[in-house]
Amino acid sequence: MSTSIQRYTARERSNHWVVAIAFILAALSGLALFHPAFFFLTQLFGGGPWTRILHPFIGAVMALFFIAMAARFWKLNRITPADRQWMARIKDVLCNRDQGLPELGKYNGGQKYLFWIMVLCMLLLLASGIVIWQPWFAPYFPIWLLRVAVVLHALAAWILILGIVVHVYAAIWVRGTIRAMTRGTVSEAWAKHHHRAWYREMTGK
Amino acid sequence: MQVTRRQFFRICAAGVGGSSLAALGFAPGEALAEVRAFKLARATETRNTCPYCSVGCGLLMYSLGDKAKNAHTEIIHIEGDPDHPVNRGTLCPKGAGLLDFVHSPNRLKRPEYRAPGSKEWTPISWDEAFTRIARLMKDDRDRNFIATNEKGETVNRWVSTGMLAASASSNETGYLTHKIARSLGMLAFDNQARV
Amino acid sequence: MALQSLDIKARSATTTPSPQARGAIPVAKLIDISKCIGCKACQVACMEWNDLRDEIGSNVGIYDNPRDLSDQSWTVMRFSEVEVQQGRLEWLIRKDGCMHCADPGCLKACPAPGAIVKYANGIVDFHEENCIGCGYCLTGCPFDIPRFSKKDRKAYKCTLCSDRVAVGLEPACVKICPTGAIVFGSKEDMIHHAEGRIADLKERGYANAALYDPQGVGGTHVMYVLQHGDQPELYAKLPKDPSVSPLVSLWKGVAKPLMSLGIGLAVFAGFFHFVSAGPKEVEEEEERS
């Protein structure tokens, strides 16, 4: 068995999975209320009213834990020139032509852009979610703001879902990635291949 | 395509998930959308006249129960009588709220008595009330009845006890009240027409 | 075919058409503000018939009581003292409540199947047993009508007495109205009735008398005769040209299918990318080294 490198601590992994589970629940419940085609999903939550009751709490949990996670990771997600270079060659990346890609730190450009998109979406979701949260907060806001908020909420959620689809797919697609969030480690080869600068930093090689 | 062990699990999970969703009865049939049941369907209808102002609007009163021996009638709804030539089914806000007059929490339910100087009511039976009131009235009448005035003219009046009659009571009540009051020689006798 | 046909023409959160084969005569309630004496009989009748009892509030220096619509007050009178012509005071009293739009924004916004329905005769009804309490109907309504119950967190509003109309009776507020300011019948007849009223008002010097049947919401099944049809906002801010907010139309219109489709496409894109490009695997030797 090849040597592993610690990529995420147990605490970080737990945090991620709380966010992930909350996201799945929030997304399912949110979709249930978004399009009639998904309304059947309310059954997962004990019916329509329970879906409506639970969704904002799930969302709040997701946002809270996401903020904790973002606070942990935001420094690592500053965009560097290497990231831009990497992004310019995204086609090659997608076609698995990884030779000659710039050396990357812990995260690649795609991950970083996704990170910031998620931050933005989360903040929008949180803010708009509070505005339309019945019955606790919504009655205190004017109807025009509710209207803006429902649209923003749907839009942000949509972008977030798309981002997460990319995120999840990338994890599946890039072999050896998922264990980073399950066991916390990645193989040296994985690290060297995808995040060479980080690999060097971690191993001193 | 090579299906790894982990991928296999993933597909299975989706399959199980899908079938269990179906088992939960997802994609429910069209939820029922019916109007509220018409609440007067088997109510008993009684005609009355509004007790408030003198427009004299006709009322339809609806009560639960079909007047069978064991059913206690309860008025559940009052609306205007469309046959009535004056109101033609309409009512004003007072008439519209008559149901809550009939069922007002301040409706009196039993005779009550307040002793001199007392701070509160005590219950009393009808018979006790009538007996005591009759006694008080008779004592006052016997003491203060004026058969003749100082000129010696026959006047037969009793003015130390008075009465105000109810101009919302029926003609039958009013007629009986008048007959009784004058037979006692009462003059201090008015109704709301005065104010 | 009858006034009382309660076939459902549209229901909330339902993507396929409801049965359409049987037709019905569209109904309408016409409120002639020039005949309204603001007596609130309609408010009382509404509460009495629908078994509602609002709170006993307080007086805040105006005649309006209860002060606003609520889950217990599906209609309220709104009093406005205006002087359109200098020195000629007018006390405009508008019965506020659901307008029963032909194109109801509440129904459009509602995510709960069957919580809001529109009957073939035009009545827009809330079915609280299906309501999930999300409040989206508030955003959809251009007239600010639905109200939440504090007891059950469900939305309530005027049903146009669908239970009475279903058995061939007029709504409770219509029947009670002492001056005949509220009338009920087929929408066609109500428009005809309104024309007569408008002619009368014009003869009495109200040159701008008009019918309020706003087309921005496809027309309404509750209409007003206004003495000052050019200035509906005089009547306690009745919107001049109401329509369902473009934001809500966007959200519950094109956005709903397109965004759903987008998510589906994203998933499919991943799937096909995986199938075509294959997983990104680290070379064996890299892994070993």
Next chain:
Amino acid sequence: MTNHWVDIKNTDLVLIMGGNAAEAHPCGFKWVTEAKAHRKARLIVVDPRFTRSAAVSDFYTPIRAGSDIAFLGGVIHYLLSHDRIHHEYVKHYTDMSFLVKDDFGFEDGIFSGYNPEKRSYDKSSWGYQIGADGYVVTDPTLQHPRCVYQMMKAHYSRYTPDMVSSICGTPKEDFLKVCAMIAETSASNKTMTIMYALGWTQHSQGSQMIRTGAMVQLLLGNIGVAGGGMNALRGHSNIQGLTDLGLLSNLLPGYMTLPGDAEQDYAAYIAKRAFKPLRPGQLSYWSNYGKFHVSTMKAWYGDAATAENNWAYDWLPKLDKGYDILQVFENMNQGKVNGYVCQGFNPLSSAPCKVKVSGSLAKLKFLVTIDPLATETSEFWQNHGEYNDVDPAKIQTEVFRLPSTCFAEEDGSLVSSSRVLQWHWKAAEPPGDARSDQEIMAGIFLKLRELYQKEGGAFPDPILNLTWKYKQPHFPSPEELAKEFSGKALKDVTDPKDPAKVLVKAGEQLNGFAELRDDGSTACGCWIFSGAWTEKGNLMARRDNSDPFGIGQTLNWAFAWPANRRVLYNRASCDPSGKPYDPSRKLIAWDAATGKWGGSDIPDFKPDSAPEDGMSPFIMNPEGVARFFAVDKMAEGPFPEHYEPLESPLAVNLLHPKNDKARANPAARVFKGDWETFGKADKFPYVCTTYRLTEHFHFWTKHVRLNAIVQPEQFVEIGEELAKDKGIKAGDHVRVKSNRGFIVAVAVVTKRVRTLDVGGRKVHTVGVPIHWGFTGVAKNGYITNTLTPFVGDANTQTPEFKSFLVDLEKV
């Protein structure tokens, strides 16, 4: 009402003044909106406040509370000076041509015969000149200076538009516009209806306000015609019935009157009331007084009322003075009253000057209240904080509170303002042990009778002999009572023209008052209700609403008194030859072929008196015609004159600035000690008027949750200018105080209450609704009558609730 609710739809012009029909009688007001919609009728509202009636009017103008006679007097002046009167009508159907006694006079606001000490008039000069033939002397040319026309013209010549405007505060151009609109209805095919209520009655000169309105209508020929009339919109559901049944201190059923002390002789008592015609050929229907009277006494005392004992004449109490509610509370306050029974009456709330009423009740030995609801009166002895701050320990009154049924729990009839007797049916049992009023009255009476039987006592004869043949003595049924007041034959009643012809057999119900006899052969509890329950059954329960003539007469709906007539004086809707003035609104007409009057109504006339007989339409008057000159019927003069309210913002009557005696009503009765309770304008500068709101009914609906919801809390209304002066915003609490007490309530600041220019000074009005008190489900409040003065109209003693003085401050 001379006409009836539905008939209002036949009018061309509605004048609402001294009332607020849209708020107080919304369902009756419907017929105004019908007239507007279908006859293009116009609605004028004259009121101190811009009411909800004004909200749907074609023209509104303000008036200072209490100045209505000045306004209407101005209208009379306008009509006479512009000659906009219905000449033929006035000439034939009124007393315009009658000559007035020479010693009658009017000087500086006071009529002839005034006694300032007694505050009353010797009315001997207030009469017509009677000729040697016993009839009134007339001048059909109307030129004689002593004829009513000329006298009236002179009297109202002082009521110029400028004078009206300065007394009433009504803008002059507004007043003239109202006059012009009213004058249009002098045409014989145009008519106006006047709708009034307590806004006219509740003044110290209220009866004269109503009279002035009636005079305007007579000048225009608007009495007796469809869509016309003087329409008193009565307050309670059966206030008309109880008045008809004579439940007032001085009355007997059917507007018969109790004798005074001096009327010891029965024949003289009857003769005084059975008026002989004052003009040739007139009917003078009151000449039948004896028949009505004897029939009532037979109904009450049965076999004990005989010709020998003058039909028990001596058993009737005789009046030394009036015992109206104000007089009784005055007596009570003086400790002269020991017991009081309040049957469905809440005097603590509805009588003036709460402090006096409350103090008077505390002097009683016993008080009995009979009511479905917990009234303030029944709890006058209980401390309710600021709203009723009394010490129960100091109140020695024994109080009985007896629960009665409400309308829904009893059968019976009520008389609407249209004079229609309508039967209603019981729908449910009363709550708890509540009993019907009949059972309660019977319960008390039978106990009393038992005591008199056992113990004897003061003059027991009428008590022991009162007819009581009810099948269940403790519960006289409504059916039995209705039959009793409608009347039955005790012996066969025969046709006076043909004694062999039996009209009604002994024991049968009578068909109407025409069958009443003064020989003891008929018994009828209330002659004007006669025919309500005949052998055909209960006519009050009739439900045929067909309207064959399309003018809303519905003669087969229930039963109207008198004799099912729907429009009173309807003979006056036809010209002297018997043709309708307006055939499109025909009530009756003379049909020469049949020799009878007929049409859409029952003729209020001798049905076979041909026009050429010269009988005039007002058959209840001995003159046969309507009176502009009231002779001796009114307390303060034969022609209405404007006087200020007892409490007025003006120090003088602008019509008589130099005569202080003519400032306020010179004939108004003021009790000793009450003068001091009146406030002056220096301390109490604002005119206050009290009134009802449409959401509530007197003091009942504060017990009704639905009504409490739509109007929960006590408030007062003030204009924007006064609010600004006092720094008051809408929603602030204000204290309104008169010289008799204060109330605290929320301020409604509104454009609808205008500041008026009266005699060159600004007058602000404060409006105070009456509905609150210290019992009920609505928010508790002060009793409005804390503020009102203890003085009434000089004729009726109806309290002056509509115009008095207050001060106001922010709390």
